[in-house]
Structure formats: structure tokens, C-alpha cells
Amino acid sequence: xxxxxxxxxxxxxxxxxxxxxxxxxxxxxxxxxxxxxxxxxxxxxxxxxxxxxxxxxxxxxxxxxxxxxxxxxxxxxxxxxxxxxxxxxxxxxxxxxxxxxxxxxxxxxxxxxxxxxxxxxxxxxxxxxxxxxxxxxxxxxxxxxxxxxxxxxxxxxxxxxxxxxxxxxxxxxxxxxxxxxxxxxxxxxxxxxxxxxxxxxxxxxxxxxxxxxxxxxxxxxxxxxxxxxxxxxxxxxxxxxxxxxxxxxxxxxxxxxxxxxxxxxxxxxxxxxxxxxxxxxxxxxxxxxxxxxxxxxxxxxxxxxxxxxxxxxxxxxxxxxxxxxxxxxxxxxxxxxxxxxxxxxxxxxxxxxxxxxxxxxxxxxxxxxxxxxxxxxxxxxxxxxxxxxxxxxxxxxxxxxxxxxxxxxxxxxxxxxxxxxxx
Amino acid sequence: xxxxxxxxxxxxxxxxxxxxxxxxxxxxxxxxxxxxxxxxxxxxxxxxxxxxxxxxxxxxxxxxxxxxxxxxxxxxxxxxxxxxxxxxxxxxxxxxxxxxxxxxxxxxxxxxxxxxxxxxxxxxxxxxxxxxxxxxxxxxxxxxxxxxxxxxxxxxxxxxxxxxxxxxxxxxxxxxxxxxxxxxxxxxxxxxxxxxxxxxxxxxxxxxxxxxxxxxxxxxxxxxxxxxxxxxxxxxxxxxxxxxxxxxxxxxxxxxxxxxxxxxxxxxxxxxxxxxxxxxxxxxxxxxxxxxxxxxxxxxxxxxxxxxxxxxxxxxxxxxxxxxxxxxxxxxxxxxxxxxxxxxxxxxxxxxxxxxxxxxxxxxxxxxxxxxxxxxxxxxxxxxxxxxxxxxxxxxxxxxxxxxxxxxxxxxxxxxxxxxxxx
Numbered sequence: 001x002x003x004x005x006x007x008x009x010x011x012x013x014x015x016x017x018x019x020x021x022x023x024x025x026x027x028x029x030x031x032x033x034x035x036x037x038x039x040x041x042x043x044x045x046x047x048x049x050x051x052x053x054x055x056x057x058x059x060x061x062x063x064x065x066x067x068x069x070x071x072x073x074x075x076x077x078x079x080x081x082x083x084x085x086x087x088x089x090x091x092x093x094x095x096x097x098x099x100x101x102x103x104x105x106x107x108x109x110x111x112x113x114x115x116x117x118x119x120x121x122x123x124x125x126x127x128x129x130x131x132x133x134x135x136x137x138x139x140x141x142x143x144x145x146x147x148x149x150x151x152x153x154x155x156x157x158x159x160x161x162x163x164x165x166x167x168x169x170x171x172x173x174x175x176x177x178x179x180x181x182x183x184x185x186x187x188x189x190x191x192x193x194x195x196x197x198x199x200x201x202x203x204x205x206x207x208x209x210x211x212x213x214x215x216x217x218x219x220x221x222x223x224x225x226x227x228x229x230x231x232x233x234x235x236x237x238x239x240x241x242x243x244x245x246x247x248x249x250x251x252x253x254x255x256x257x258x259x260x261x262x263x264x265x266x267x268x269x270x271x272x273x274x275x276x277x278x279x280x281x282x283x284x285x286x287x288x289x290x291x292x293x294x295x296x297x298x299x300x301x302x303x304x305x306x307x308x309x310x311x312x313x314x315x316x317x318x319x320x321x322x323x324x325x326x327x328x329x330x331x332x333x334x335x336x337x338x339x340x341x342x343x344x345x346x347x348x349x350x351x352x353x354x355x356x357x358x359x360x361x362x363x364x365x366x367x368x369x370x371x372x373x374x375x376x377x378x379x380x381x382x383x384x385x386x387x388x389x390x391x392x393x394x395x396x397x398x399x400x401x402x403x404x405x406x407x408x409x410x411x412x413x414x415x416x417x418x419x420x421x422x423x
Numbered sequence: 424x425x426x427x428x429x430x431x432x433x434x435x436x437x438x439x440x441x442x443x444x445x446x447x448x449x450x451x452x453x454x455x456x457x458x459x460x461x462x463x464x465x466x467x468x469x470x471x472x473x474x475x476x477x478x479x480x481x482x483x484x485x486x487x488x489x490x491x492x493x494x495x496x497x498x499x500x501x502x503x504x505x506x507x508x509x510x511x512x513x514x515x516x517x518x519x520x521x522x523x524x525x526x527x528x529x530x531x532x533x534x535x536x537x538x539x540x541x542x543x544x545x546x547x548x549x550x551x552x553x554x555x556x557x558x559x560x561x562x563x564x565x566x567x568x569x570x571x572x573x574x575x576x577x578x579x580x581x582x583x584x585x586x587x588x589x590x591x592x593x594x595x596x597x598x599x600x601x602x603x604x605x606x607x608x609x610x611x612x613x614x615x616x617x618x619x620x621x622x623x624x625x626x627x628x629x630x631x632x633x634x635x636x637x638x639x640x641x642x643x644x645x646x647x648x649x650x651x652x653x654x655x656x657x658x659x660x661x662x663x664x665x666x667x668x669x670x671x672x673x674x675x676x677x678x679x680x681x682x683x684x685x686x687x688x689x690x691x692x693x694x695x696x697x698x699x700x701x702x703x704x705x706x707x708x709x710x711x712x713x714x715x716x717x718x719x720x721x722x723x724x725x726x727x728x729x730x731x732x733x734x735x736x737x738x739x740x741x742x743x744x745x746x747x748x749x750x751x752x753x754x755x756x757x758x759x760x761x762x763x764x765x766x767x768x769x770x771x772x773x774x775x776x777x778x779x780x781x782x783x784x785x786x787x788x789x790x791x792x793x794x795x796x797x798x799x800x801x802x803x804x805x806x807x808x809x810x811x812x813x814x815x816x817x818x819x820x821x822x823x824x825x826x827x828x829x830x831x832x833x834x835x836x837x838x839x840x841x842x843x844x845x846x
Binding site for chain 2: 022023024025026028029030031032033034037038039040043061062064065067069070072073076079080083084085086087088089090092122123124126127130134135136137138139141152155156158159192194195223226227228254255256264268269270271272273279281282285288289291292293294295296297298299300301303304
């Protein structure tokens with residue numbers, strides 16, 4: 001195709017050598033958001049964690065050793081059996097059979113079988129936050145977030161110039177009693193809080209779970225103020241002790257909750273298939289935003305996830321990862337008890353991926369580099385504070401990625417790093 | 424898992440019946456963008472095209488009959504052979520082996536082998552426009568677009584509150600001589616044009632191709648003004664007559680061009696895998712925005728596309744679709760010559776998906792509903808005009824989706840609809 005002109009093009013370019021520095025002064029062209037872009041702090045720290053022999057409690061990656069590779073491979077039958085369907089453009093709200101499967105499978109958690117008009121399939125849960133910000137947030141609008149909270153969501157909200165109102169967390173999760181005061185503060189400024197963002201189960205990074213009592217209170221506040229609750233629940237299925245708590249979505253019958261869940265932690269993140277359910281009008285708006293974002297989530301990926309589920313693999317896989325990660329959670333708790341100084345505090349999470357450690361008198365930023373010298377990595381506490389202040393004596397430790405042996409050795413190295421810092 | 428509490432949740436909900444009307448007044452919460460959201464005009468028209476017996480020249484979908492279903496299915500070996508890699512989170516800039524393949528394969532068009540730091544894999548080309556707007560556009564900033572232009576891009580830019588400066592198109596594509604005047608107009612308002620958006624080959628909807636002469640002129644203007652050119656080229660490989668023209672990217676050595684291409688039209692849109700190349704700093708910024716949008720494009724989808732290419736299918740498939748769509752293009756040209764009134768004007772496109780018809784004295788919005796009665800569909804011209812004015816006597820007719828028999832019959836029905844309207 002077009003050999004002559006292409007060859008000509010190539011010659012020209014070769015004589016010209018590789019691309020010169022841009023004639024464009026990007027600072028002249030950047031938007032406020034573009035000018036303020038910073039790489040994700042975690043991804044920056046990850047650079048240091050790639051050296052050989054490193055034991056990483058950093059990242060938040062699932063354990064690839066337990067990925068259902070063979071089962072997912074068998075789902076590829078859909079690529080030939082329904083090839084023309086999954087290779088074509090799909091509906092923006094998602095692949096209908098997958099939506100139907102999720103609605104049925106999630107009914108016990110949602111409290112009912114949600115309607116297709118209440119559900120949106122997205123390219124990871126990250127995208128739901130992005131779509132929601134487009135639909136609700138003008139630059140400078142307030143969103144109430146937990147402190148600490150998931151940095152990926154901070155990043156997304158920064159892309160939309162969100163102003164943060166931060167609510168502390170304790171052992172019972174978000175301290176919801178602080179919320180009315182935050183809403184009042186916004187009101188005094190003549191501004192409205194657009195939504196309340198909470199990671200309800202096995203919080204990233206705090207590891208805590210929002211109590212039923214507080215879920216009720218949060219719902220009451222949202223109802224009284226007419227504010228949306230964004231209930232982010234990527235870890236909800238991964239409970240290793242105790243009983244599941246009802247979702248805020250299932251406690252609500254006033255359309256106050258956007259509930260987001262994902263296949264990233266219960267199947268595999270490489271699929272980038274997630275879903276959310278909420279009020280029909282809100283979902284309709286998110287779908288319209290999504291038309292201009294990526295038209296639809298990869299139908300090929302959705303088809304594979306659907307077929308994997310249809311073949312009955314999800315139901316079988318969940319107890320397996322719950323047992324697998326539960327063992328790792330126990331291993332990390334034991335290793336921290338065994339190796340870390342007595343004054344280091346943490347709550348053993350009932351599920352999820354993370355321990356949140358408090359190290360009195362230790363600057364975890366300084367500790368990070370000592371830890372890297374000892375070949376163990378974690379994420380510094382400050383990374384999880386949108387205000388940029390707080391968490392100086394905290395760190396997040398992920399127990400899903402490392403092996404149980406590495407977990408014990410990593411905890412030992414972490415103790416050494418603490419000693420290095422103090423001594 | 425958590426049967427007791429879930430059951431309780433379910434009972435509550437059932438007693439409460441299905442979701443009530445939201446307590447939230449969404450108008451109170453919507454952003455400027457959210458409040459202005461409208462469904463894509465084309466998707467709205469598509470509703471009418473679903474009746475039985477409808478021949479659709481509307482949509483812009485590839486022909487599923489030619490999807491390489493078997494070949495793509497064979498690429499699924501990567502799901503087991505590299506399962507742990509493609510099921511894990513991937514790099515935000517894309518799956519490295521796929522980037523490397525594209526850099527080599529596209530070298531003749533790019534004029535050189537681009538570096539990994541110059542390339543971004545995105546969830547469809549649609550996403551590149553979204554990321555670019557986040558990085559460059561503050562509400563109200565100017566972007567220069569062709570009129571007519573691709574409504575999907577208008578939709579994306581509206582999501583970012585872009586102000587449009589429109590440049591007409593003729594048989595040689597964008598009338599670039601009009602651009603300095605538009606830039607001057609922005610300057611007089613104390614504003615800067617952030618980028619110039621052009622669909623260079625087999626324009627959607629106009630079917631025209633930007634001449635080499637104009638590509639050079641456009642590059643000179645961009646260089647003089649320090650403005651980015653967004654060279655959107657989803658159809659470039661689908662040329663049915665004549666020789667390929669050099670990409671603007673390959674003519675540039677000043678980092679002035681962001682070039683976007685996609686697997687949607689040359690493999691299948693359901694993959695949602697596209698790529699763009701541009702100045703390193705710009706790509707770095709787009710990657711940082713993307714971290715907050717979807718973390719990364721489905722690694723599963725990227726892996727499948729890579730394996731499909733690695734097995735040599737892309738090179739073999741291209742001549743096949745070029746021949747297939749070339750025949751359909753010829754069939755539609757012949758059918759329009761045969762059936763349509765003599766005063767209907769169109770340029771036979773040298774490639775791509777679309778004919779752009781001018782019907783003197785005919786309001787194509789009125790014609791649309793007459794056509795639906797005759798069971799043939801197209802897209803009205805006004806849908807492609809961001810200013811909302813213009814194209815009243817135009818329509819876009821896609822020749823890739825319908826069979827050659829349907830194309831002839833559809834043209835006959837369209838002629839009848841025109842007669843219905845005039846009679």
C-alpha cells in the first residue's frame with residue numbers, strides 16, 4: 001500500500017534524523033489541569049521497588065500466581081462463537097449479557113435485581129469516578145473524601161479540579177459525624193458538596209470497614225442534604241473473617257447511592273472491566289459522558305469476562321482467592337507481630353488487600369529509603385492524604401502480592417529498616 | 424458469603440419494592456457539562472434504523488461479515504501463554520510488545536520508527552481526544568475543527584466545554600487558508616487556539632482527503648503559531664484508489680503533530696485498542712491524565728490484538744478489507760448514479776467509509792423520516808456541524824455495513840424517499 005510515497009517519507013525522515021525538540025511551548029498550551037499534572041506518587045515510588053531481590057508490600061496488585069489463567073483461556077470460545085458481536089462496536093452502557101449476569105449475581109448484595117438502566121459497565125472503576133466528575137463537578141466544586149483515601153481517586157478528581165473536604169477515618173471507617181460540619185462549611189462559602197466518596201469495605205489504605213451504624217447515618221445525611229454517596233467497593237467480596245455488611249446501596253431506596261464494583265480484584269485487573277449501579281438519571285448521564293470518552297468498554301474484554309462467568313468460574317474462584325488472601329493476611333499479621341517494634345500499631349483487616357501501620361515517631365518517608373536499602377518496599381502514608389498533610393507516621397502494606405515466605409522476610413527487613421533509622 | 428445480612432437486605436428491599444424516584448434533584452448537582460449533556464445525535468437516529476427490513480447507510484460500523492473471527496480467535500493462545508502478564512495491571516502507556524509492533528509496522532507512514540516514549544495506546548481514538556482536551560483545554564478555550572466533522576469528537580470536546588472555531592472543507596479537505604484568520608480572531612479576543620483537529624484521509628463525513636499541498640501549509644501555520652495539529656487518521660489504511668499521501672506527522676520534525684490511528688477500522692472496533700504518536704512531553708502528559716481515567720487500556724484486549732498481529736494476520740487482512748470495501752464503495756457510487764436525481768452531487772471517496780451527498784433544495788432532516796418510511800437510513804448533514812448550522816442539504820451515507828445488493832436497493836429507496844418529499 002502506497003509504497004512509493006511511504007519510502008519517500010522514510011528517506012526524508014532518515015535524512016532529518018529523529019524527532020527534534022518540539023517547537024511548541026507546551027506551557028503555553030496546557031490547561032490548568034495539564035499544567036498541574038503530576039505522576040501518581042505510588043507509581044513514582046514503584047520505580048525504586050524494581051531492583052532484584054526486592055520484596056514489595058507497595059503496589060496494590062493481586063497475586064498473579066492465583067489468576068485463573070486456564071479458566072479465562074477457556075472463555076475465549078466466545079471470540080469465535082459470538083465473534084461478530086464482540087468484535088463490533090458495543091452499547092455504551094455495556095455488553096447486555098454481562099450486565100444481566102451481574103444484576104442476578106449481585107442481587108443479594110444490591111438487595112434486589114437492579115434494572116439494566118441502573119447499571120453501567122466501565123473501563124475499570126477508575127473510569128466511573130472520571131465520568132462522575134465530568135457529570136457533577138465544575139472546577140473548584142467540593143467533594144467529601146476520607147482521609148486517608150485511594151490516591152487513584154485523588155488523581156482522577158484532580159483531573160477535574162475538585163476541591164477536597166476531608167473526613168477522618170477510625171476503626172469503624174469514615175467518621176460520618178464530621179460530615180454535616182463539612183457541608184455547612186461549604187454552604188457558608190455559598191458552595192454545594194457534589195458527592196461523598198467512601199471506600200466502605202477493607203478500606204484502601206486504612207483497612208477498616210464502615211460500620212452498619214455509620215452506613216445508616218451516612219444515608220440519613222445524604223437524604224437530608226440531597227447529596228450523592230459514591231460507594232466504592234472493589235474489595236467487598238474479599239472478606240476473610242465475619243459476615244458481610246449490607247451495602248449502603250441496599251439500605252437506600254431514594255436513589256442516593258452510586259455503587260461501584262470491579263472484576264479487577266475478584267478476577268483480574270488486566271480485563272479492565274468494572275460496573276456501577278445507581279439512579280437511572282445519573283446512569284443515563286454517565287453513559288452520555290462515556291460516549292465521548294471511549295464509546296464503550298472493550299467488548300472483547302467484556303465478552304471474555306461474561307463467558308468466564310457464564311461457565312461458572314467466578315463462583316468457584318471466589319472462595320479460592322478468599323482462602324488464598326486470607327492466609328496471606330494472617331501471615332502478614334503474624335510477621336508484623338513477630339518482627340516489628342511493640343509500639344507499631346495496626347488493625348488486622350477483615351478483608352481486602354492492606355494493612356495500615358502507625359509508627360510513632362517515625363517519618364515513613366525517611367523509612368521508605370532505608371527500607372529500599374534493605375530490599376523491602378511499602379507506600380508512605382502521606383500519599384493517601386489529598387490535603388498533602390497527614391500520614392507522616394503511617395505506611396500502607398499490601399499482603400496480596402508477596403508470597404507468605406516473602407511476607408515474613410519482608411517484615412523482618414522492615415524491622416531492620418526501622419532500627420537503621422532510629423540507630 | 425454473608426448470607427444472613429444479604430438476605431435481610433433483600434427482604435427490606437422487596438418490602439420496599441423497586442427503586443423509588445431519586446430524592447436527589449440532579450439539576451442541583453450537575454456540572455455545566457453534566458447539565459448540557461445530550462445523547463449523540465447519530466445514536467438517537469439509530470433508534471429509527473432498527474426496524475425489520477431496514478437498509479442502513481447510517482452508523483459508521485465496519486462489516487461484521489469480514490471480521491477475522493477465526494484469526495482473532497487463534498490469538499487467544501496469548502491468554503494462556505502470557506496469562507499472568509495480560510491479566511495483571513498494565514503500563515498506562517500501553518502493552519510494550521504491541522507498542523513495539525506498531526512502531527515497526529507504522530514506520531513507513533510515520534517516516535521513522537517512533538520511540539516508545541512517543542506512543543500511547545488508548546481505549547479507542549475517542550479517548551485520545553478526551554485526554555488531549557483534559558491536558559490542553561480550559562472551559563471556553565478555542566479549538567479549530569473542520570466543518571463538517573466527526574460528531575464523536577464534537578461530543579468529546581463538548582464534554583470539556585471547548586469553544587469551536589470552524590474551518591470549511593472542499594474537495595481537497597480542510598481549507599487551511601482560512602485558519603490564520605481564525606487564529607487572529609481568537610487573538611483579538613485575547614484567547615489562544617489550543618489545537619487544530621483534522622481528519623486527513625477519507626474524511627468522516629465529507630469523504631475528502633487533505634492534499635499534500637495543504638498538509639504542508641497546515642504544518643507551516645502550526646509551526647509559525649506554535650499550535651498543535653491533531654491528525655486523526657482512522658481510515659488511512661483503507662485506500663481503494665491512488666497512492667497514500669504522506670502523513671502530516673511524517674512531514675513534521677518540530678513535534679507539532681499528534682497522530683492518532685486505531686484498530687477499529689482495520690481489525691475490529693470491539694477491541695477498543697487505538698494508538699497515537701506525538702511529542703514526548705505531550706505523550707507524557709496524556710499518560711498522566713490517563714492514569715486518572717482508566718489506569719490502562721484493557722491488557723487482555725491489547726494482548727489479543729498484539730498476538731493477532733504477531734501471527735501475521737494484520738498484513739494479510741488489510742488487502743482483503745481494502746478489496747472488500749472498495750467493491751462496496753464502487754457499488755454505492757454506481758447505485759447513486761443509477762437511482763438518484765441528476766442534481767444530487769457527491770465526490771466518490773478514494774477510501775474510508777463514507778459518501779457525502781448534496782441534495783439541492785432538499786431538507787435532509789425531512790428526508791430522513793421519509794427514508795425511514797421507505798426502510799433506508801442515513802445520517803443528516805447537520806449532525807456534523809458543531810455550530811449546529813449548515814449541512815441542511817447534505818447527508819452522510821456509509822457503504823461498509825450494507826451488502827452490495829442492499830446498497831443498490833437502498834439507493835433505489837432513497838430515490839423514492841426524495842420523490843415522496845418533492846411530490
